[in-house]
Amino acid sequence: MLYFDIMNRVYFDHAATTPVDKRVLEAMLPYFSDSFGNPSSVLIEEGGPPRQALDEARKKVANLIGARSEEVLFTSSATESNNLAIKGLALAHKSKGNKILFSEIEHYSIMLQADSLRGLGFEVDFVKVDTDGLIDMADLKKKVTKGTILASIMQANMEIGTVQPIKEIGRFLKEQGVLFHSDGAGTCGQIPVNVQELGVDAMTISGHQFYGPKGAAGLYLRSGVPMRPILHGGFQEMGYRAGTENVPAIVGFGEASRLAQVEMEEKVARVARLGQKLWAGIASITYLHFTGHPTQRLPGHVSFWIEFVEGESLLLWLNLNGIAASTGSACASNVLAADETGLKASHVLTAVGVPPEICHGSITFSLGRENTEEEVDYALSVMPTIVDRLREMSPLYEKAKGGK
Amino acid sequence: MAQGPYSDKVMDHFMHPRNMGEIEDASGVGEVGNPACGDVMRLYLKIEDGKIVDAKFKTFGCGAAIASSSMTTELIKGKSIDEALKLSNEAVSEALGGLPPAKQHCSVLAEDALRAALEDYKKKQGTA
Numbered sequence: 001m002l003y004f005d006i007m008n009r010v011y012f013d014h015a016a017t018t019p020v021d022k023r024v025l026e027a028m029l030p031y032f033s034d035s036f037g038n039p040s041s042v043l044i045e046e047g048g049p050p051r052q053a054l055d056e057a058r059k060k061v062a063n064l065i066g067a068r069s070e071e072v073l074f075t076s077s078a079t080e081s082n083n084l085a086i087k088g089l090a091l092a093h094k095s096k097g098n099k100i101l102f103s104e105i106e107h108y109s110i111m112l113q114a115d116s117l118r119g120l121g122f123e124v125d126f127v128k129v130d131t132d133g134l135i136d137m138a139d140l141k142k143k144v145t146k147g148t149i150l151a152s153i154m155q156a157n158m159e160i161g162t163v164q165p166i167k168e169i170g171r172f173l174k175e176q177g178v179l180f181h182s183d184g185a186g187t188c189g190q191i192p193v194n195v196q197e198l199g200v201d202a203m204t205i206s207g208h209q210f211y212g213p214k215g216a217a218g219l220y221l222r223s224g225v226p227m228r229p230i231l232h233g234g235f236q237e238m239g240y241r242a243g244t245e246n247v248p249a250i251v252g253f254g255e256a257s258r259l260a261q262v263e264m265e266e267k268v269a270r271v272a273r274l275g276q277k278l279w280a281g282i283a284s285i286t287y288l289h290f291t292g293h294p295t296q297r298l299p300g301h302v303s304f305w306i307e308f309v310e311g312e313s314l315l316l317w318l319n320l321n322g323i324a325a326s327t328g329s330a331c332a333s334n335v336l337a338a339d340e341t342g343l344k345a346s347h348v349l350t351a352v353g354v355p356p357e358i359c360h361g362s363i364t365f366s367l368g369r370e371n372t373e374e375e376v377d378y379a380l381s382v383m384p385t386i387v388d389r390l391r392e393m394s395p396l397y398e399k400a401k402g403g404k
Numbered sequence: 405m406a407q408g409p410y411s412d413k414v415m416d417h418f419m420h421p422r423n424m425g426e427i428e429d430a431s432g433v434g435e436v437g438n439p440a441c442g443d444v445m446r447l448y449l450k451i452e453d454g455k456i457v458d459a460k461f462k463t464f465g466c467g468a469a470i471a472s473s474s475m476t477t478e479l480i481k482g483k484s485i486d487e488a489l490k491l492s493n494e495a496v497s498e499a500l501g502g503l504p505p506a507k508q509h510c511s512v513l514a515e516d517a518l519r520a521a522l523e524d525y526k527k528k529q530g531t532a
Binding site for chain 1: 419435443446466467
């Protein structure tokens with residue numbers, strides 16, 4: 001039925017990761033074998049160029065988000081940044097209170113810290129979102145109480161695309177004297193972000209979501225905000241993060257940040273236009289429900305679920321037709337897990353009201369700068385065939401159509 | 405063309421499901437669902453002289469669920485009822501070249517659908 005000898009892949013999964021920009025790779029190469037020195041070896045010649053390269057990268061990342069150089073720390077991943085921010089800030093402010101708030105749609109690297117935080121004596125509560133995925137401000141206001149020291153609310157959710165009103169949330173939290181961390185893995189380098197305007201105290205930045213290499217990420221920490229390290233050892237990263245810096249990856253992260261800033265406007269406009277086209281075309285599929293906010297969302301991000309079509313099957317068929325996407329379907333949630341207890345409906349979809357008992361066909365398309373109009377047209381041409389085919393197989397669809 | 409945790413066989417049955425569809429005058433129909441994942445599988449059997457002469461399925465589910473349904477219909481066609489009752493989920497999984505651990509329940513679902521269809525047949529025959 002479908003043609004799967006596809007030579008060219010259509011990559012619509014930029015929320016998962018992006019290819020390293022060739023210019024970024026160029027910038028990284030000298031720091032593997034030539035300028036290989038340890039940036040902490042400041043008293044010998046070999047340490048000089050790597051140290052300068054780190055400083056340079058820090059400046060570039062800081063510029064991207066409107067921060068000062070000394071407010072940017074390098075880590076190994078957004079997951080590490082999220083762990084450092086939450087545990088590090090919580091431990092440093094324990095004398096002021098023990099309550100921590102997360103939104104209920106945070107990434108696992110935030111959500112799954114709850115248990116260990118409780119073990120450290122903290123109380124963790126979750127702030128609700130509405131059906132568009134936006135923070136329920138009334139619930140936030142209700143849950144910020146006397147002992148609340150820290151709140152972590154992501155700027156954009158990569159499964160449903162919703163972008164939160166971080167400025168408004170930041171203003172409220174500041175009035176209440178609550179520290180504010182925001183996971184910006186879905187936004188920094190992808191849409192304009194300015195930490196001063198947003199009013200955040202800490203923000204996670206992920207380089208491989210915007211054409212930087214994996215293995216380097218950042219944490220913005222407002223100057224003067226105390227934070228404890230969670231990795232102990234040498235005095236790297238101003239004492240906040242021990243361990244020899246991954247110099248080549250950090251150089252790449254810096255260069256990717258510089259390029260993202262220079263090319264931001266053009267990229268956002270282009271990706272948004274393609275996303276709108278994809279959204280409009282997909283809307284004609286029956287029994288399709290878009291997820292996330294219709295307008296306050298990431299550009300080029302289209303997410304939806306389709307009744308009577310199971311997500312993993314849809315993802316596999318898209319893949320066979322050369323299209324890379326992702327799914328939040330329970331069936332595909334953890335296909336590599338040791339047993340079926342790993343199969344759970346996405347907590348994000350459940351939070352925005354998608355019925356958890358039915359394994360719906362949730363799909364996320366996240367477009368990037370190299371995608372073309374032809375690729376969008378191609379995806380729109382194959383989608384209906386795949387959906388029809390899976391529905392034809394589904395005993396649930398004939399029931400809905402009034403069959404047996 | 406294996407895909408991630410799925411074997412060549414699983415992908416083959418997923419892409420080219422055998423016996424997908426319905427049997428109008430089925431001798432027995434079994435429908436089962438799996439709460440872990442939300443899969444729904446319906447199996448149709450045509451039985452003549454105690455022998456399964458035809459089998460078809462409709463499934464709402466993941467790659468493993470579709471492949472397990474397809475493989476089950478292949479394995480039971482031409483078998484007697486007694487032989488079909490002996491079909492285990494392990495046999496389905498094995499015939500598919502193995503399923504990832506988290507997806508073994510899909511083969512259990514196929515076994516359950518088969519048993520439900522045979523129950524339905526017996527009920528219709530008045531022998532249950």
